[in-house]
Amino acid sequence: MPTSEQTAAPSEQPQQSDPTRPWAALADDPTIALGPLDGRYRSDVAPLVDHLSEAALNRARLHVEVEWLIHLTATGAIPGAPTLTEAEVAYLRDVVATFGPEQIAELGAIEAETRHDVKAVEYFLKRRLADAAGVLERTSLPAASELVHIFCTSEDINNLAYAVTVRSAVHDVWLPAAHGVADAVADLARDQAATPMLARTHGQPATPVTLGKELAVLAHRLRRQLARIAADETLGKINGATGTFGAHAISVPGTDWEEVARTFVEGLGLTWNPLTTQIESHDWQAELYSDVARFNRVLHNLATDVWTYISLGYFAQRLSAQGSTGSSTMPHKVNPIRFENAEANLEVSSALLDNLSATLVTSRLQRDLTDSSSQRTIGIAFGHSLLAIANVTRGLAGLDVDAAAMARDLDANWEVLGEAVQSAMRAAGIAGASGMADPYERLKELTRGRRVDGDGMRAFIGDLGLPGDVEARLLAMTPADYTGYAERLVAHLG
Structure with a gap:
């Protein structure tokens, strides 16, 4: 005989929530991050925002446009162009220096109309030239409006903007952190140089080593990759729609445009690339990302080895350095979470860097836009690597060497x-x-x-x-x- 629950009318049945619908309109709140780098791990990767965010890219585009205008007037490349005063140059550079939240919003509104990111930067700068008359006395900047973006294709601005932002991210943020973790490994290697340890080749007991020597191998490998990364070239170009200086030469034939371009690119701290299509070929980026991915993989090797040494009892973890909870159900445990977190983030970073290295070297004929979409993941790739570096650094700082455990293993073999x-x-x-x-x-x-x-x-x-x-x-x-x-x-x- 059916129970009362089985015979209840449909309207009386308990109603379950629809799992396909959100509980609240989270998408309407811009402070809620989609990804972990802008949410859970923001504090570890925040320094990269000033270099590899969309706002930082737009500031760099503005920087390139401003410096191109200044360079053209300073070199006399275009007859009739004004010679800027020191005050006018300072005003232009201050446009870049003061590019903050208000200006980001303004630029976003312009781009919503232009539907073109670089064109929006051009229009933003022209507004500032028009505004100069209200700030400077007897200024020629409003009349210099047509100098903004002259002879430039979007990629002339973009390739240089990416070059200066990636270079600054690597040298100002990523490399110092990477050197820090390599130095931490080296310091631990020196401290444990004489501590004997059973080696394991193929996982089996093998000729003894010292813990310090094994860590020194990893430190040496890390430093070798860092030396390569520090020496990587950063290339740039500014040569027009298909890399021929066509518009330059037909408009102002009396100027040595190769020399103007070379001195401008080098003035940005970059290496001039004289032979390109519409785009700078991105080979330097592929080389850099391959080197960073290789560093990631060596660091991943370190993380897996240290994890194994922890499981063998060769390292003890201080709870305060690893986190307050080891396991949600097993209170005796101190899990090697720093090294596991690092492994995962290094794998994500390396996968993105591998993709960038493989795709950026190819562009159909003189130009396609695949690079534009791909390059927007550069910050994510470096963010996951920086997060991993931070975790390994913290993890190493929380280790104590158990020389007695290593001695017991040696005596048993x-x-x-x-x-x-x-x-x-x-x-x-x-x-x-x-x-x-x-x-x-x-x-x-x-x-x-x-x-x-x-x-x-x-x-x-x-x-x-x-x-x-x-x-x-x-x-x-x-x-x-x-x-x-x-x-x-x-x-x-x-």
């Missing part, structure tokens, strides 16, 4: 001395000692797939008939002693 014994036997045989035949096979029989303790290894050594000095040296050796030059190799970090 005397079989790793097999390499030392068979190599000493070979050397002794070459030097003329008898009875040293088949050293590898003899050690394999003793050690492969077996645990050998100290007494067993010393008994084996004592039965080999080695020369006295060699035997004494091997008998005195423990796994913790068998680290070769590991400690002194750390000094290569400088």
